Amino acid sequence: MDSFKSLQDTISAALVSTTRSATRINGADIAFQRSLNPKLGTAVDAQNARLLQLAQCLLENAASSSDAVGPKLPDVEAIDGNWKGVVDIVDSLLEKADISLDEYTGVIKRMSPSGDQVRTAATSKSHFSSGLKHFAKPQLSFEHVPQNNETGGFRPLMTYKPHAKVPLAECMKAFKDSNGCEQFPHPYQTEIESYEYPPSMYEVAEPQPYPPFETTTASFVDTPEALAMMLAELKTAKEIAIDLEHHDNRTYVGMLSLMQISTRNKDWIVDTLKPWRRRLECLNEVFADPNVLKVLHGAYMDIVWLQRDLGLYVVGLFDTYHAARALGYPQASLAFLLDKFVNFKAQKQYRLADWRVRPLSDELFSYARADTHFLLHVFDHMRNELIERSNLEDPERNKIHDVLKNSKETALQRYEHPIYDSEFGLGSAGWYRLISRTPVHFNPEQFSVFRAVHKWRDDVARQQDESTLFIMPNHAVFSIARAMPLDKPTLFTVTQHVSPILREKADDLISVIARAKAAGENGPDLNDMLKKIAHIKFPAMESTKAPESAPSSTLAELELRTAPAIATLDTPAPRASLSRFWGSLLSGEASGQRRSASTLNVSLALPLPPLTAEIFAEPASVAAQSNIPQAEKLEHVFVPKEERPPEDQRTDIFIVKQLGAGHKRKRAAVENQVELSTDELDKVGPTNNGEADEIMLEGEVDELSRRKEKALRKAAKREAKKQKALLQSAENAGSLNDGDEEAAFDYTSAPSVLRAREVEAEQTKAGKKKKDKKKDPGFSPFSGLQDALKGLPRSQKEGPGRSRTFTS
Incomplete structure (x- = not known):
């Protein structure tokens, strides 16, 4: 105390x-x-x-x-x-x-947590332990420690090639691409392109049941002996399901942390973080076997990771992601497919777990196993649905053909080293992709600092084998470029999230910022650099070649097609001399007078048929007709009616039914009262007295009858109104003759509107008001004053000892 x-x-x-x-x-x-x-x-x-x-x-x-x-x-x-x-x-x-x-x-007692709660909290904390400072990096114990400074093309890791149609020695020969960069071909390109899917792929079959998930388990493969036993069983299968778990938060290029493989009756979980992980190359005996179908979901990056870390390639791929897109499902995720076909709820919160943690918890082990345990059963359902909704004879409606074609293209993906281009920032690791997606306005000094800090972050990440985002997030790079701090307190204030590596190397970063700021005084402007990069990316935009300062060949230019384009007002759009769609319909002068537009990457939603020169060429018949002289057009000459030739009064209308036959109408009383005038009869049409002066169709007869009947009714009404008006005028004239003239209104003796209610009451007492007439409310000058909007109530103020929030 x-x-x-x-x-x-x-x-x-x-x-x-x-x-x-x-x-x-x-x-x-x-x-x-x-x-x-x-x-x-x-x-x-x-x-x-x-x-x-x-x-x-x-x-x-x-x-x-x-x-x-x-x-x-x-x-x-x-x-x-x-x-x-x-x-x-x-x-x-x-x-x-x-x-x-x-x-x-001792006022209150805390409930002690149960054993299950303690265990769950401990395991959930271990799931996401990537932020631990003293977590041992597994890659440091690999037989082949990752090197992050490779240049040139990626050389395949294979030492032998099972199921080969082209020998491995031929696949290891480097070649130069269109940009002059050294590249290595895909080792199984020929095998994948010539692969024929088995006939069972085009046949509807009953989906095979899967083993119960609750009563079965998976075998954990973490020794060479367990790997050999798994490989022997996989060679007897006809279909296998594969999935991977990847980690990229605490390593530069990422590393494959776990592999799940399932057959129709067994599951395996393969530890890919063992020092002998390169021995997993033996799985090519199954992965490249054309007699074994490989089912994966969203395998675009899985194919790349297998090549980069283990030297594995897949021949005979079926990607359920492409199948879900072809079938038009509202979602294409694996969790959606498991819920749809198996009614299994996947715990996707473990997808972001740290898969480097060993030993695996029960939750992570079950989650990894579920990704492939049901996948072959899902494949059976999707294959049947694709066959039922496909027309194998019509290429436009052959959905299963499209899925298999997209799966082959996915299997042909190649991994390439992330080479850094410090000058133009091109490539997957460069600064151009980052700054092109962010609307920033940097002066030359800030732009120089931005490039220098981005390059420093990439160099440190390669040296420490850490991800660039772990060292410094992207928004911190922009904040440092804007502020250009020259001391550690300001640097840490601007960065906000200070990683241990950034805190350790802060002095080095400050010196980099100072040198970049000094060099940026005479450095390039951001907009000028973006224009130069656009000219490199699109050489057809100008007739001249790219600037001489541009490198002749860089691997980063391989990603020019995927990098986003920057649209600026001063950048002219690429133009061709002839339109590939419209042909030569526009003249040279018209094309030269077009306005310059922004660089836009326009793609059509529907594919167009191949356009050739024959489509735009004029047919021979049209060309021949264009040479024939046409007769001059005759002008119209007015001919008076008297000089016109007499018309032929005969008619070619055949008799269907006589006019008015079978359509008797009761209008004799109306015709006796009033007769139609000549003008009205002309409007209605010719009348008929029973004898057919003209022969008309039955529909025309009905229409004519309706028009005549309508005109008769209108005439009868007008006549009735006329007679009524005559009678009223006669009565008025008789009353005037008798001397009963209407008295003039006396305004002096008329009651006031302000006393309307009193006059009403007096008349009621005198019996002069009729009871069946509705009572007239009369005039009330103040009746509408109560209809105005009411104001807000008076605010209640707190007094001493009283509170609106707490009650005592």
Whole structure:
């Protein structure tokens, strides 16, 4: 207790001294002192950065023990903006301290966790342990330690070639590609392209059941003896399922960490992190066997990883991902297929686990096994559906042919070394792909710092065999390029997430930034460099060749087709002399007057048929007709009616039914009352008295009858209205003759509208108001005043002793 008291006194004294010093500094005019002494301003900024870093560390440590999330403090203004987050962390810590004191004094008792909960927490922590600082790297114990500084083409790792149609010696001969780079061919290219899928692939068959997942297990292959036993059993299978687990967070190029293989009745989990991992090359005896069908899901990267780490190649691939796309499923993931065909829920949260951890936990072991245990059964269902929905005779509707073709193209993928191009940043590891996807505006100094920091990060990652993102995230590279820090406190403030390697090599990075900033004063501009790269990527954009400063051959240019294009206003679009679609329909002058447009990568959604010159050539018949002189067009001459030849009154209409026959209508009463006028009869059409003056079709007869009947009804109504008006005028005239003239309205004796209700009441008492007439409300000048919008209620203020939030 005495030791705690002394510690408390020491801390209190230090806090009091610090508070008094801060108060004195706050009372001084810092802005004025900075203007007088620039060195003072530099020292103050350095101390501000140091205090912010300390505050950030305190918040992160406090947040790790609380339920709140620690805010970021990149600058002084962020303290005021994120003050609520700081208060949340302090409140959470105080609440936990209060609970701990209550537990210590015995006020409350904490429930002890069960054994299952402790075991689950321990295993879940081990699943994602890639952030541990002292985790031993398995690649350091490999017989062939990965080298990250290779140049040239990737030489296959194979030492022998099973099931070969072309000898291995022929496959190891290097060649020069179109860019002049040295490359090695795919060892099994001929075997894959000439591979014929078995006849069972085109036959509908009942899906074979899979062994129960709960009552069976997988064999773990981690010794050469277990590998030999597995290989012997795999050679007897007709179909196998393969899947891989890859790790790329703590290594530069990544490494294959686990392999799952399943047959119809057995599963294997292969440890690919053993020092003798290159001995797994013997699996080519099965993987390259054309008599064994290999089923994988989303094998695009799996094919590359097998080549890079183990020297394995796949002949006879069926990719269920391409099958899911061809069948139009809403999703193409393996979890979706397992749920659809097997009703198995895959725990995909383990997909991001650290697969380097040994021994494997039960959860990771079951998850890895499930990826291939059901895959052959899923393949049976998808093959049957592809056959049922395909037309083998129509190439446009042959879905299974498209899936097999795409699977072959996936199996032909080749791995290439990630060579860094520091000048133009091309390639998978270069800076061009990163900056082309980010809308930034750098001056020459910032652009020089950006390239230098990106190159430094790549060099350190290759030396330490770490991923570039583990050393420094991409957004930190942009932040450093904008701020161009020249001291460690500012560098750590800008970076925010400081990795152990970055903290260790901070001085080296600061010197790199300083040299790049000085070199950037006369360096290239970002937009100029992007234009130069665009000219290298698209040589057809200009008639001249690429700039002489561009390298004649770099492996990074192999990825020009995959790298995104930068559209700028000053970049002309590539143009050809003739259109490959429209041919020579446009003249040279019209094509020369086109406006320059941005560089756009346009692709059509539907494939077009092959266009040849014969399509645009004019047919011989059309060309011959174009030479025939055409007769001149005769002009129309007006001929008066009197001079026109008489028309032939005869008609060729045959008799179907006499007009009006069979369509008797009761309109005699209407015809007796009124007769149609001549104009109305002309509008309706000719009448018929029973004898056929014209012979018409039955439909025309019905239409004519309806029109005549409608006209008769309208005429009858007009006549009735006319008679009614005559009668009313006669009655009015009779009343006027009798001397009963209508009295004029007397406005002086008329009741006021303001007394309408009173007059109404008097009339009601006198019996003059009729009871069957609806009561007239009369005039009310103030009736609408209550319809206005009501205002907000008066705010209730808190008084002394009263609280709106807490009740006592």
